[in-house]
Amino acid sequence: MLTLYDDPISGNGYKVRLALAQLGIRYRLVELDILRGETRTAAFLAKNPNGKIPMLEFDDGRCLSESNAILYYLAQGTPLWPADRYDQADALRWMFFEQYSHEPYVAVARFMFHQPTPPDPAALAGKHKRGYAALDVMEGHLGRQPYFAAGRYTVADIALYAYTHVADEGRFDLAAYRNIRAWLERVRAQPGHVAMGAKP
Amino acid sequence: MLTLYDDPISGNGYKVRLALAQLGIRYRLVELDILRGETRTAAFLAKNPNGKIPMLEFDDGRCLSESNAILYYLAQGTPLWPADRYDQADALRWMFFEQYSHEPYVAVARFMFHQPTPPDPAALAGKHKRGYAALDVMEGHLGRQPYFAAGRYTVADIALYAYTHVADEGRFDLAAYRNIRAWLERVRAQPGHVAMGAKP
Numbered sequence: 001m002l003t004l005y006d007d008p009i010s011g012n013g014y015k016v017r018l019a020l021a022q023l024g025i026r027y028r029l030v031e032l033d034i035l036r037g038e039t040r041t042a043a044f045l046a047k048n049p050n051g052k053i054p055m056l057e058f059d060d061g062r063c064l065s066e067s068n069a070i071l072y073y074l075a076q077g078t079p080l081w082p083a084d085r086y087d088q089a090d091a092l093r094w095m096f097f098e099q100y101s102h103e104p105y106v107a108v109a110r111f112m113f114h115q116p117t118p119p120d121p122a123a124l125a126g127k128h129k130r131g132y133a134a135l136d137v138m139e140g141h142l143g144r145q146p147y148f149a150a151g152r153y154t155v156a157d158i159a160l161y162a163y164t165h166v167a168d169e170g171r172f173d174l175a176a177y178r179n180i181r182a183w184l185e186r187v188r189a190q191p192g193h194v195a196m197g198a199k200p
Numbered sequence: 201m202l203t204l205y206d207d208p209i210s211g212n213g214y215k216v217r218l219a220l221a222q223l224g225i226r227y228r229l230v231e232l233d234i235l236r237g238e239t240r241t242a243a244f245l246a247k248n249p250n251g252k253i254p255m256l257e258f259d260d261g262r263c264l265s266e267s268n269a270i271l272y273y274l275a276q277g278t279p280l281w282p283a284d285r286y287d288q289a290d291a292l293r294w295m296f297f298e299q300y301s302h303e304p305y306v307a308v309a310r311f312m313f314h315q316p317t318p319p320d321p322a323a324l325a326g327k328h329k330r331g332y333a334a335l336d337v338m339e340g341h342l343g344r345q346p347y348f349a350a351g352r353y354t355v356a357d358i359a360l361y362a363y364t365h366v367a368d369e370g371r372f373d374l375a376a377y378r379n380i381r382a383w384l385e386r387v388r389a390q391p392g393h394v395a396m397g398a399k400p
Contacts, residue, residue, distance in 0.1 A: 100300070
């Protein structure tokens with residue numbers, strides 16, 4: 001059975017839990033507390049030298065980290081992964097966009113509000129500026145297409161849903177983002193959808 | 201014929217040029233100057249709303265952005281992409297590591313030295329701290345394996361080579377990174393290798 005190492009606060013971890021639920025894959029869950037340093041222990045670093053969750057461990061001891069690489073692995077041969085080569089690359093294009101242009105701003109602004117002290121206003125403003133830029137790109141795309149790649153629900157949607165649906169926790173206001181709000185509803189309506197914090 | 205939009209200063213663009221050269225794929229090159237705002241024109245934003253190079257354009261007008269998604273596309277069905285599902289996901293794991301934990305520090309430190317004014321020391325120190333953390337993860341891995349995924353040269357190596365081989369331009373000192381330096385030599389020795397700035 002697969003073992004998922006995760007922290008329930010993590011949107012990156014939620015991506016994996018959502019995919020596992022929608023694919024009907026049973027797994028064992030090991031919860032770690034990032035803020036208490038539980039991903040920086042020698043035992044965990046031996047499994048993932050980059051010291052990050054989520055991480056998937058296989059029965060033979062092999063490990064796989066990086067949320068979007070785990071999504072790729074889980075989705076192979078399922079409807080969550082496009083069949084066409086261009087569509088596959090386009091799904092990955094949005095998953096790389098998510099990690100480079102979206103998560104460092106939308107997720108990190110949220111993370112600032114989960115700290116013991118309030119965020120530094122200038123640092124938060126910087127996250128908002130670039131986070132809104134990412135949301136603008138998404139809003140434009142969703143005005144032309146119902147999902148991010150291949151014209152249907154794929155792991156690219158899961159990757160972008162994870163932190164977008166809790167953007168308000170980082171004080172992003174989605175009121176003006178009509179297309180994003182409609183897409184969030186379409187994602188929530190997918191069969192087998194589970195909320196953040198779902199257990200196996 | 202494929203058209204690549206790129207800026208010769210970009211390591212992300214170099215990844216694509218290197219893969220195209222090693223795969224023997226002919227292409228047309230359109231060079232844009234990031235610093236002069238040539239990726240923020242209306243014409244370019246119509247092709248890539250995220251306003252970034254590299255971007256690949258197909259004869260039918262379809263476009264593909266994000267360097268590592270382009271590498272995925274080009275490598276399908278070639279020796280640069282692993283055959284096994286776990287190895288494929290593991291290659292992507294290193295490519296997501298590159299975009300999240302390496303490029304924002306190793307590439308951005310270099311970029312600071314390409315600006316008209318010298319970098320702010322505190323900002324540079326922050327880039328060095330996290331950049332060295334990424335290099336430490338790579339150094340440990342390369343003490344156990346000759347390449348990043350599947351035990352052989354793949355697009356994961358191309359992705360990580362692009363900015364690591366010019367890390368000195370951001371004042372990173374690789375003297376203590378013996379495994380990385382040996383791996384850089386192995387990458388340079390691959391058939392069809394071309395240097396940064398290579399033209400079609």
